[in-house]
Amino acid sequence: MATVRMIDIAVNFTDGMFKGLYNGKQCHVSDIPAVLARAWAAGVHRIIVTGGSLEESKAALTIAQTDARLFCTVGVHPTRCKEFDESGDPDKHYQALLSLAKEGIEKGKVVAIGECGLDYDRLQFCPPEIQKKYFEKQFELAHATKLPMFLHMRAAAQDFCEIVERNRNRFTAGVAHSFTGSSDDCDKLLSISNMYIGVNGCSLKTTENLDVVRGIPVERMMIETDSPYCGIKNSHAGIKFVKSTWPSKKKEKYDEECIVKDRNEPCLVRQVLEVIAGCKGISDVGQLSRTLYQNTCRVFFPQDLDSAADSLLAGHDPQ
Numbered sequence: 001m002a003t004v005r006m007i008d009i010a011v012n013f014t015d016g017m018f019k020g021l022y023n024g025k026q027c028h029v030s031d032i033p034a035v036l037a038r039a040w041a042a043g044v045h046r047i048i049v050t051g052g053s054l055e056e057s058k059a060a061l062t063i064a065q066t067d068a069r070l071f072c073t074v075g076v077h078p079t080r081c082k083e084f085d086e087s088g089d090p091d092k093h094y095q096a097l098l099s100l101a102k103e104g105i106e107k108g109k110v111v112a113i114g115e116c117g118l119d120y121d122r123l124q125f126c127p128p129e130i131q132k133k134y135f136e137k138q139f140e141l142a143h144a145t146k147l148p149m150f151l152h153m154r155a156a157a158q159d160f161c162e163i164v165e166r167n168r169n170r171f172t173a174g175v176a177h178s179f180t181g182s183s184d185d186c187d188k189l190l191s192i193s194n195m196y197i198g199v200n201g202c203s204l205k206t207t208e209n210l211d212v213v214r215g216i217p218v219e220r221m222m223i224e225t226d227s228p229y230c231g232i233k234n235s236h237a238g239i240k241f242v243k244s245t246w247p248s249k250k251k252e253k254y255d256e257e258c259i260v261k262d263r264n265e266p267c268l269v270r271q272v273l274e275v276i277a278g279c280k281g282i283s284d285v286g287q288l289s290r291t292l293y294q295n296t297c298r299v300f301f302p303q304d305l306d307s308a309a310d311s312l313l314a315g316h317d318p319q
Contacts, residue, residue: 004043004289007296008269009150009198010115010177010224013049014059017228017263020254028254036067038246038259039266043289045069047266048300050150050226052077052115054096061100064109071300073150074101075114075141079125081134094137101145111300113142114150115177118163121154128159136163142171148299149174157185164192173299178226179203183212190220196295198222200272201264202230204238210279218280218288222296223272231264232271241278244270 012018013032020028039047049064049072051057060072074097076083087093104110116138118131142149149171153160164174176189177198189195197216200223203209225231232238246268248261259265273292277285297304 004270004273004286005293006042006044006223006269006273006289007046007048007293007300008039008044008225008227008266009048009175009222009296009300010050010200010226011047011266012052012226012228013047013063014051014056015228017260020251022251027251028260031254031256032063032066034256035265035267039269040069042244042267042270044266044269045293046071046301048072048111048150050115051075053080053083054093054100057097057100061104061107061109064104065107071109071111072104073112073114074104074110075112075116075138075150076134077115078117078119078131078135078152078154079122081126081130084134084137085130090134090137094140097138098141098144101141101147105145105147110145111147112150113138113145113147113171115152116149117152117154117176118156118160119152119154120156120159128156132159132163135160136167139167139170146172148172151176152178153181153185153189157181157188161188161192164195168192175222175299177222177224178230179212180205180209181212183215186212186216190216194299196220196222196299198224199276200224200226200230201232201236201238201268202226204232204272204275204279205236207237210237210275213276214279218276218282218291219295221276221292222299223269223276223292225264225266225269225272227264227266227268229264231262231268232275238275238279241275242271243274 051060064072084090173194
């Protein structure tokens, strides 16, 4: 199974489900080690753990330090941007994020600023003006750290692209992760230099979604699970292209040898790769995985863009 090489750019390991907690109920033990073992066996070589608030970013950094193949982001999700004002001192909150990012860079673990952006689907959590204010503020983090950006865009393409364009000289590159937008939204993003599009199960739900993904050049794409969310379900249009499956059990009948039914996890990024290949008519999944791997290294792991990456593109495994 591990003939492909993948990087899952979005895993929410700070989520309670990876501690066995579902809606406040403890259903099984914390199982990140078992989840990681399945991921490595499936051909995942690295994982980026998502931070979506100051506290969550601290937790993501702690988790990232448990394995050489784990990395993380530092930033504030659009639905949580109220935390800047609620902290009582927005500038001090910004400084705390900056200090955490610098600490994580020194440890070789923090590879992006984010998850940040705009989410107009969930305005009940944070109004648009506050989202826009603190989305813009986080470009200062990217500029100060020289890190790329890990971005979130939901039902906000126009405002999102305007803010990104206005700050284009303040960050090196970025990925609009968990993309579920229209072809027009996609074109807006692709018109921004060094902007990539992250694809996961939520990007592959409908025939319209698949049509949009078909139009994304593989050279501008990355793959992710956004686990424990955004899994590919049997009702999704992309399911017909899935080849790899794992035995699963309900959370109440937990077995560490099985994936938890309806909980997404990093090994399943393999399915995302398969659906992209299937809907694009690409027969060489290995070559597709190498292209996506190099895209991801170019943005998040530029130190690795050396002869090893060249070897990967040529079809030789440098290890």
